[in-house]
Amino acid sequence: QKEVEQDPGPLSVPEGAIVSLNCTYSNSAFQYFMWYRQYSRKGPELLMYTYSSGNKEDGRFTAQVDKSSKYISLFIRDSQPSDSATYLCAMSGGASGSRLTFGEGTQLTVNP
Amino acid sequence: NAGVTQTPKFRILKIGQSMTLQCTQDMNHNYMYWYRQDPGMGLKLIYYSVGAGITDKGEVPNGYNVSRSTTEDFPLRLELAAPSQTSVYFCASSLTAAGNTIYFGEGSWLTVV
Numbered sequence: 001q002k003e004v005e006q007d008p009g010p011l012s013v014p015e016g017a018i019v020s021l022n023c024t025y026s027n028s029a030f031q032y033f034m035w036y037r038q039y040s041r042k043g044p045e046l047l048m049y050t051y052s053s054g055n056k057e058d059g060r061f062t063a064q065v066d067k068s069s070k071y072i073s074l075f076i077r078d079s080q081p082s083d084s085a086t087y088l089c090a091m092s093g094g095a096s097g098s099r100l101t102f103g104e105g106t107q108l109t110v111n112p
Numbered sequence: 113n114a115g116v117t118q119t120p121k122f123r124i125l126k127i128g129q130s131m132t133l134q135c136t137q138d139m140n141h142n143y144m145y146w147y148r149q150d151p152g153m154g155l156k157l158i159y160y161s162v163g164a165g166i167t168d169k170g171e172v173p174n175g176y177n178v179s180r181s182t183t184e185d186f187p188l189r190l191e192l193a194a195p196s197q198t199s200v201y202f203c204a205s206s207l208t209a210a211g212n213t214i215y216f217g218e219g220s221w222l223t224v225v
Binding site for chain 2 (some may be wrong): 004041043044045046047051088090102103105
């Protein structure tokens with residue numbers, strides 16, 4: 001069983017839609033929860049991070065962490081074609097220290 | 113504003129050949145990492161370093177070696193290349209030990225034939 005599970009998609013939505021991306025995990029020691037965006041043939045780019053449980057908002061993006069359910073989400077409001085990318089969740093903490101454990105990524109396409 | 117720089121961008125190797133992927137960062141980060149990314153598998157940690165002179169294995173270290181003689185540089189050595197090492201390799205660096213500020217390079221595409 002993978003330590004972090006993420007639906008690989010692909011996910012295709014119309015421009016302006018609300019997008020919900022999710023990951024589940026099994027290691028209760030994880031404390032930092034990150035979302036990376038990766039454009040084709042580029043390196044992952046840190047989008048947001050959250051420490052422990054709660055919500056964090058940055059413009060059109062909202063990250064949510066529910067440690068009791070071991071479930072994290074990224075919401076994208078008013079999605080744009082420029083949001084088309086692969087979104088990777090990543091987590092760290094506990095015995096793993098700074099080493100990130102990644103989900104396999106969800107490929108998102110926003111159609112104009 | 114270079115950040116994390118990797119070379120080469122693309123490389124084709126023959127089975128049994130060796131090569132070094134170069135990585136340098138200009139952010140004075142102590143923590144550096146090498147990941148590989150395979151389709152449908154996410155990113156897997158190969159090796160990491162918490163400072164100059166200190167390295168440790170990640171999830172998938174077999175077939176690779178690293179060194180960290182300076183804060184800036186963290187080269188990854190592939191010995192006796194195998195087709196299973198065909199992948200995209202990402203170097204990354206981090207300011208903190210928490211893992212929440214890791215920045216990635218642009219990647220190195222390696223094919224072993």
